[in-house]
Amino acid sequence: MQKPVKRVAAIHDLSGFGRASLTMIIPILSTMKVQVCPMPTAVLSTHTGGFEDFSFVDLTDTMESYLHHWEKIGIDFDCIYSGFLGSTKQIDIVSKFIDVFGNDDNLKVVDPVMGDNGKMYATMDQEMVEHMKRLIGKADIITPNFTEAAYLLGESYEEGISEEKMKEWLVRLSDMGPKTVIITSVPDGKESKNTSVIAYDKKVNRFWKVSCLYIPAHFPGTGDGFTSVLVGSLLQGDSLPVALDRSVQFITSAIRASYGFDYPQREGVLLERVLENLNMPVLMSSYELLK
Numbered sequence: 001m002q003k004p005v006k007r008v009a010a011i012h013d014l015s016g017f018g019r020a021s022l023t024m025i026i027p028i029l030s031t032m033k034v035q036v037c038p039m040p041t042a043v044l045s046t047h048t049g050g051f052e053d054f055s056f057v058d059l060t061d062t063m064e065s066y067l068h069h070w071e072k073i074g075i076d077f078d079c080i081y082s083g084f085l086g087s088t089k090q091i092d093i094v095s096k097f098i099d100v101f102g103n104d105d106n107l108k109v110v111d112p113v114m115g116d117n118g119k120m121y122a123t124m125d126q127e128m129v130e131h132m133k134r135l136i137g138k139a140d141i142i143t144p145n146f147t148e149a150a151y152l153l154g155e156s157y158e159e160g161i162s163e164e165k166m167k168e169w170l171v172r173l174s175d176m177g178p179k180t181v182i183i184t185s186v187p188d189g190k191e192s193k194n195t196s197v198i199a200y201d202k203k204v205n206r207f208w209k210v211s212c213l214y215i216p217a218h219f220p221g222t223g224d225g226f227t228s229v230l231v232g233s234l235l236q237g238d239s240l241p242v243a244l245d246r247s248v249q250f251i252t253s254a255i256r257a258s259y260g261f262d263y264p265q266r267e268g269v270l271l272e273r274v275l276e277n278l279n280m281p282v283l284m285s286s287y288e289l290l291k
Contacts, residue, residue, distance in 0.1 A: 003078075006235040007035045009070075009101065011063075011082040011094055012224070014040045015047040019268025020221030021083060025228045027271060031278045032232030037077070039066045039097075041090055049220035050266030058086065063093045071100055078106050081231055082135075083224060084113040086123060091131040098138045107234065110139040110178075111227045115147045116185070118157035137177030141234075143227045145185040149173060159187045167207055167290065170200035179203055180240065184226060197226075197248055198290070201240055207290035208241045210248045217259050221268040226251050229278065241287040249286075253277055 008029055012021040026036045041063060045055040080101055082094045094110075102108050112132045114124045129151050136142045136152065149169055150157050158165075166186060173181045181200045188194040193214035200207050226247045233243035254269040261270065 005033055005035050006078040007037060007076070008079040008081055008231060008235070009037050009039060009077045009097070011039045011041060011080070011085075011097065013042040013044060013047075013084055013086070014038070015044045017045065018047040018049070018051065018220065018266065019271050020047040020049065021224055024221045024224040024268070024271065025081075025083075027275060028225060028228040028278065029232050031275045032229070032236065034078075034232050034235055037070075037075070039063055041084070042086060047220055047268075050264070060087065060089055060093070063090065067093065067097055067100065075101075076106075077101055078235055079109060079231055080106065081109040081111075081227070083111045083227070085132075088127055088131045091128070091135050095135050095138060102138070107141065107231070108139045109141045109143070109227065109231055110136050111143045111223065112136055112148050112152065113223070114144075114151055116145055118147055118150075120147075120151065133176065136173070139178045141180040141182065141230075142173065142178045143182045143184060143223075143230065144173075145223060146183055146187065147185075149183045152176070161187060163290065166198055167200070170198065170207065171202075174200055174202045182230070182244065184223065197244055199240060199244055208244055209288045209290050210241075210244050210286060211288075212248055212252060215252075215255050215259060217255060217265060219255060219258060219265050219269045222251050222255065225254065225269070225271070232278070238282075241289075242282060242285060245285045245287045246282060250274070250277060 010025050014022045029036045043057045085091050115121050170181045179202050184197050186196045186198050188196050195212045197210045229247040229250045230243050233246045254274045257273045258270040
C-alpha cells in the first residue's frame with residue numbers, strides 16, 4: 001500500500017533552544033510534505049554553537065530501543081537521514097539501522113558532521129573519523145562540508161584548492177561507497193570570498209556546481225537546513241541539480257532574511273520567516289554542469 005506522504009527517519013540530536021538539528025529538520029521536511037520520524041541521539045538545553053553550561057542527556061541506549069521497537073512494528077521509511085553523532089557507538093547504531101531498514105528503494109543519507117573551518121570539533125577524534133568512513137560506505141548520498149571531506153580522505157585543508165582537485169576528491173569519496181557525493185562550503189577560486197556546493201553523481205558520471213554568494217555571517221544549523229531541503233526535494237521527485245539549487249537558494253534566503261536583524265547569530269537563522277519559500281515553484285536555476 002502506497003503511503004499518503006513520504007516518511008523519513010531522522011537520526012539527530014534535539015536542542016531546546018537554537019535552530020539546529022531536529023529543530024531545523026522537522027519544520028523543513030514537514031513543510032515539504034514529508035513525515036519526520038525523529039530518533040534523538042541526545043537532548044540538550046541549547047545547541048553547542050556559542051552556548052556554555054548547557055544541559056546534555058545522552059540517548060545512545062534509547063536509540064537501540066527505538067530501533068528494536070520500530071523493527072518490531074514494521075515501520076518502513078522512504079529515507080534514512082543521519083547527522084551529528086556523538087560517539088563511535090552511535091555511529092555503529094546508525095550503521096545497524098541502515099542494515100535493518102535500508103533497501104534498494106529508499107534513500108540513505110549521511111551528513112558526516114565532524115568539523116568546520118579546517119578544524120575538527122572537540123568531541124571528534126581519529127577513531128570517530130574511521131568509524132564515519134565505514135558508515136558513509138552504506139550511504140547513497142553524503143553531504144560533508146569541505147573540512148569533513150578533507151578528514152575523510154586524510155587530506156590537508158587547502159583554501160586555494162583547484163576545481164580539478166575537488167573533482168578528484170568527489171570521485172575518491174564516491175569510491176568509498178556512496179553513489180552521490182555533495183561537498184559544501186568549497187572555497188571558490190574565482191571569487192575569493194564566495195563558496196560553492198559541488199556534487200558528483202557516480203551513476204551518470206556528472207559533476208554539478210552551485211555557487212553561493214558571500215554573506216558575512218555565521219549561523220549554526222545551516223548545514224542541517226541544507227541537507228534537509230535536499231532530502232525533501234529529492235523525495236518530491238526533483239533531479240539532483242535542481243535539489244542542490246533549491247537547497248542553496250533556501251539557505252541563502254534564510255541567511256539574508258536573518259542578517260538584517262539585530263539578534264544573536266547563535267540562535268540560528270530566522271527559519272519561521274522563510275519556511276513558506278519551500279512551497280514556491282523553482283523559477284530559475286543557477287547550477288552548472290562541470291566538464
